[in-house]
Amino acid sequence: MADSFLLFDIAQKDQLTDNVLAFFEETILPRAWEGEPVQFNKDSRVYAYVNDQQAPAVIQAAIDGGWQLAILPHPESIYAKRGFCAQSNLKKAIQEAEKSQPAQVDIVRCNGKILLSELVFGESFNLLPSAKSLGFIERLKLGWKNLGKIRHACPKKVTFNTENESSFTTAALGVVITAHVHDSWLSKHILPNSHINDGMCHVMLIAPRSIMELLRFITISTLGRYYSLPSFLGLVKTKSIEFTNGDVLHYQIDGQEEQADSLSIQTESHVLTLLVGESLPIIDTSSAQKEQLKIKGLPSGEAVNELATKPLAFIAHAATDEFKDLYQLLRDNATTSSAFLTLMALSTLLASVGLFASSAPVIIGAMILAPLMGPIISLSMALARQDPSLLTASATTLGIGILVSLGFSSVASFIIPMEIVTPEIAARLSPSLLDLGVAVISGIAGAYAHARVDAAKSLAGVAIAVALVPPLAVTGIGIGWLDSHVAWGALLLFLTNLAGIVFAAALTFLALGFAPFTRAKKGLTIAFIGVTLVSIPLVFSFLRLSEEAKIMQQLEGKRIGEVVIREVYARALEPIEISVKLVTPETLTSEKLDAIKDSIKAELQQDVIMEAQVIIRRE
Numbered sequence: 001m002a003d004s005f006l007l008f009d010i011a012q013k014d015q016l017t018d019n020v021l022a023f024f025e026e027t028i029l030p031r032a033w034e035g036e037p038v039q040f041n042k043d044s045r046v047y048a049y050v051n052d053q054q055a056p057a058v059i060q061a062a063i064d065g066g067w068q069l070a071i072l073p074h075p076e077s078i079y080a081k082r083g084f085c086a087q088s089n090l091k092k093a094i095q096e097a098e099k100s101q102p103a104q105v106d107i108v109r110c111n112g113k114i115l116l117s118e119l120v121f122g123e124s125f126n127l128l129p130s131a132k133s134l135g136f137i138e139r140l141k142l143g144w145k146n147l148g149k150i151r152h153a154c155p156k157k158v159t160f161n162t163e164n165e166s167s168f169t170t171a172a173l174g175v176v177i178t179a180h181v182h183d184s185w186l187s188k189h190i191l192p193n194s195h196i197n198d199g200m201c202h203v204m205l206i207a208p209r210s211i212m213e214l215l216r217f218i219t220i221s222t223l224g225r226y227y228s229l230p231s232f233l234g235l236v237k238t239k240s241i242e243f244t245n246g247d248v249l250h251y252q253i254d255g256q257e258e259q260a261d262s263l264s265i266q267t268e269s270h271v272l273t274l275l276v277g278e279s280l281p282i283i284d285t286s287s288a289q290k291e292q293l294k295i296k297g298l299p300s301g302e303a304v305n306e307l308a309t310k311p312l313a314f315i316a317h318a319a320t321d322e323f324k325d326l327y328q329l330l331r332d333n334a335t336t337s338s339a340f341l342t343l344m345a346l347s348t349l350l351a352s353v354g355l356f357a358s359s360a361p362v363i364i365g366a367m368i369l370a371p372l373m374g375p376i377i378s379l380s381m382a383l384a385r386q387d388p389s390l391l392t393a394s395a396t397t398l399g400i401g402i403l404v405s406l407g408f409s410s411v412a413s414f415i416i417p418m419e420i421v422t423p424e425i426a427a428r429l430s431p432s433l434l435d436l437g438v439a440v441i442s443g444i445a446g447a448y449a450h451a452r453v454d455a456a457k458s459l460a461g462v463a464i465a466v467a468l469v470p471p472l473a474v475t476g477i478g479i480g481w482l483d484s485h486v487a488w489g490a491l492l493l494f495l496t497n498l499a500g501i502v503f504a505a506a507l508t509f510l511a512l513g514f515a516p517f518t519r520a521k522k523g524l525t526i527a528f529i530g531v532t533l534v535s536i537p538l539v540f541s542f543l544r545l546s547e548e549a550k551i552m553q554q555l556e557g558k559r560i561g562e563v564v565i566r567e568v569y570a571r572a573l574e575p576i577e578i579s580v581k582l583v584t585p586e587t588l589t590s591e592k593l594d595a596i597k598d599s600i601k602a603e604l605q606q607d608v609i610m611e612a613q614v615i616i617r618r619e
Contacts, residue, residue, distance in 0.1 A: 004045040006030045007038065009074060010025065011053060016462045020049055020072075023094040033058060042066035045275065049096060051076035051524045052254055056114040059107065063271050070097035070275035079254035082129060083117035084196075085183050085280035103282045104270035108179040110253055111264055115179065119265070121251040122156060122174035123149055125218070127190065127204055130182040143222030150214055150312075155207065155299075156245050157308035163239040164276070164291045170298040171307035174206040175243070177265055182280065190229060195283045197479035199269040200291075203241055205234035208300045209307065209515070211314045237292040313513075323514055326451055330381050333374030334394035341404060343371045344469075348405040351473040352412035358422040361468055370469040372401055376498065377446050381506030383514040383523030405469060408474025419481055428474045429489030431496050432542040436535060439500025446501060447508035468497055493539060499534045503527035551576065551604060560599045563588070566615075575607035583615045 006024070008016055010032045021028060024047075031038055033050055040046055043387060044069045048058050051074050062069040071077070071084040073093050080086070087093035108115040118129050125146050155171035178199055180194045181187045187194060191202055209232065211427040217230045243249075243615075244262040251258055276282055293386055299307050347370035354362030375532045380392035421429075471493040480489030508525050510520045551570040555578070558565045569579040582588065582596065597610045 003041065004028050005040055006047050006049060007033050007058060008049040010034050012049065012074070014376065019091065020094075020193040023091045025095075026098055038062060040065055040067055040069045041388065044271075046070070047072055047094070047275075049074050050080075052079045052116060053256075055080040055116055059114050059272060063107070064275065068102045068273045068275055069514045070100065072097065077185060079117040082184075083115075083254075084274065085277075087279060093277075096279070097275050098275050098499070100275040103197070103271045103276045105112045105272050105274045105276070106179060106267055106269050108177075108201045108268045108274050109268065110177070111260055113253065115177070115265075116254045117178060118472055119177040119251060119253045119263075120174065121158075121176075121249060121263070122172065123153070123206065123526055124174050124176050125149065125206060125207060125214070127174075127176055128223075129178040129186055132208055132355075137535060143218050145518040146218050146247075147215075147464065150184040150211055150218075152310040153208075153211065153214065154310070155312060157304055157475070158243050158245045160207075160236070160241060160242045160243045162291060162293070162325040165290070166293060167469075168293075168295060168298075168300070170205060170207050170295070170300060171304045172205045172207040172234075172298075172361040173312070176206070178471050179267070179542060181382045186421075187606065189585050190233070191235070197270060197282055199243065199267060199289050200239055201265055201267045203238070203265075204233075205235040205236070205295070205298060207234060207313065208232035209299060209303070211312055211498045214312070225309060231297050233281075233295040234298040235292070237289075239291070240264070241288075244486050246312075247301050247533070284359065295456050304370070314459070323451075329450065330374075330378040331390060334378040334382075334390055334397050336397045336400050340374075340397065340401065340521060343369060344401045344404045345408050347371070347469050348473050348476070352409050352416070352469045352477065355422060355470065356412075356416050356422045357474060358424045358432065360424070363424060363467075363502065366469050368472075372398070373446055373501075374469045375401065376468075376501050377450050377505055380447060380527075381444070381529055382549050384506040384520045385501065387524055390528070402472060405472040406476040406479065409473040412473075412479040413477040413480025421486065424470075425474050425477065425486070426492075428493050429486060430541055430545075431538060432545050433491070433535070433538045434542070435493060435496050435502050436531070436538055440504040442497075443501035443504030444508045447505035448512070449511070451512050452516070457583045468494065471497070472593050492534065496534050496538060499527070499530040503531045540564070551578070554603065556579070558603070560596050562586075563592075563596060565600075575609055576604065577611070579613075581615055583617050585616065585618060587616065588614050592604050 004024075006016075006020065006028050008020065008030060012020070013032065014531065016030060021030065028047070033048075033054055035054075042065065044065075044067050046062060048055070048062075049072045050058050053076075055071070055077060059069065061067070071080050073081050073086050073088055073090050077086075079259045081088070086109040087096055110119050120128070152507060153173055153425055155173050158172050158175065159167070159169045161167045178194075180198070181191045181202065182194060182196065184427055190204065194202055207218075208230075211230050213230075217232070235275050242262060242264045248259050248261060249263055250259075251263065259313045273278075347366045350369060351363055351366035354366060371374070375394045377392060378394035381387070382394055416545065428577045471490045474490035475487050478484070478490060503524070506520065506524055510514055510517060510524070548570045555565050555568045555570075564583040566581040568585055571577040576599065581617070588596075593610075593612060596612070597608065600610065
């Protein structure tokens with residue numbers, strides 16, 4: 001049987017007999033580590049009770065001498081315990097180590113120095129292999145601490161070169177490198193397939209584009225125990241990697257401050273013979289591991305230079321190469337093409353027929369067919385970026401589209417021999433603040449769907465929600481009838497939709513980083529004034545609707561003698577017009593109807609005009 005040795009920190013000599021040697025069951029020979037090389041025979045079982053500063057040299061000696069090494073929990077070996085998953089309780093650690101079987105594991109070097117647990121460049125925001133799952137109060141404290149770091153957040157331009165000669169440059173707030181993350185919360189959420197003998201090192205690149213992204217991550221990680229991979233986190237799994245940033249790199253390796261012109265990380269596979277306990281599972285990785293790069297969401301191109309030259313912005317600003325495709329799409333949408341004019345004419349005619357027929361499916365088809373959303377979103381971008389050419393083109397196309405719609409719907413009102421306000425027409429004559437709310441939400445959705453390719457399939461739903469062409473068609477019908485009430489009511493609804501969409505979409509483009517606030521504030525002010533102007537009549541309409549709802553709620557189900565009032569419909573005019581169904585066991589005389597009317601008048605304390613439908617119910 002191989003000899004067994006206790007290699008101990010000379011500073012712990014006085015506590016050795018009672019606090020360490022007493023826990024061993026086998027015969028153990030103590031040897032002090034004083035910084036000089038210690039010679040043991042190959043395959044000797046060496047139990048290392050040393051601190052983090054001594055551990056790298058001890059591990060190197062174990063590799064050179066072929067020892068079977070066990071890492072014991074020294075009071076000052078935080079990173080060594082973490083890196084080799086040693087038991088926190090010394091007695092249990094010794095008992096487990098004595099029963100352990102040797103296994104070949106990897107080590108990771110940084111510029112030749114052995115990495116025990118973690119290397120950190122910049123800020124880590126608790127994305128560390130040493131981070132344990134915390135309770136709610138501890139997460140709150142950590143979240144507050146991380147919030148303090150945001151004020152000084154300034155990305156650095158960093159260039160990486162991996163084992164497979166993959167090279168990329170990004171702007172990162174921090175870089176964390178580790179051999180594995182077993183027994184930490186990262187193994188559950190970030191790096192689920194990380195092992196000490198997988199032949200790889202793991203690199204986490206923390207590269208948010210805005211303070212908002214960081215705030216979202218800190219909030220979710222503080223309040224929720226489980227969450228998905230942050231979008232700003234890049235992951236690299238490779239055998240070796242080098243990185244530089246054109247300046248001196250200040251970093252921490254296992255808690256020690258270091259600096260270098262560049263960092264070279266190398267993984268050496270199966271070079272250390274470790275006495276492995278149950279706390280550190282060994283996975284068979286005899287087959288070659290493939291390098292993995294998950295860096296699609298990291299800043300690249302012009303965005304790197306923009307982010308690395310100043311403190312992190314509150315809202316992410318898109319680089320030119322990131323929105324050129326969107327800008328080209330919006331310019332195309334702002335063009336008055338033959339296709340645009342044709343679709344405007346067809347969608348208006350389809351909407352007019354649906355309105356006269358009071359057919360909701362036909363009207364929905366017209367909403368989807370209408371191309372008006374395109375120039376309106378282009379107008380929003382033009383206001384946000386103060387682009388005169390895009391503003392002129394989109395406003396011209398929008399104006400022509402409105403005139404085409406009014407013209408064709410007016411002609412349709414002459415051709416179709418029906419001058420009757422159908423339910424679908426009536427539904428578009430009294431807009432309120434609720435309609436403005438729909439327009440604002442639709443504007444946000446429309447801008448987001450244009451800006452994000454994966455959300456573009458939702459544009460049809462946005463078109464249905466906001467319904468731009470039907471109110472225009474009703475306006476044209478009102479003009480054809482020479483009915484100012486119909487024309488103005490529907491035009492107000494269209495203007496409500498237009499103002500709400502333009503303002504909300506411009507604000508969304510600002511939030512998504514497609515325009516700086518200094519440039520966007522003028523356009524947003526103009527859009528806000530438009531929303532304010534259309535809101536004035538909408539407020540009165542909303543108050544009227546609220547009053548009508550109050551009346552209906554007040555009268556619904558009211559019993560007057562043997563008569564029960566049902567299905568109340570009120571119009572808040574002077575006097576109030578009320579339509580009701582009167583459920584009664586017998587026929588009502590004129591006198592009884594007058595009495596019911598007087599009772600309603602007394603209830604509302606206002607004059608009323610009552611329309612009644614009598615329903616006789618016998619039990």
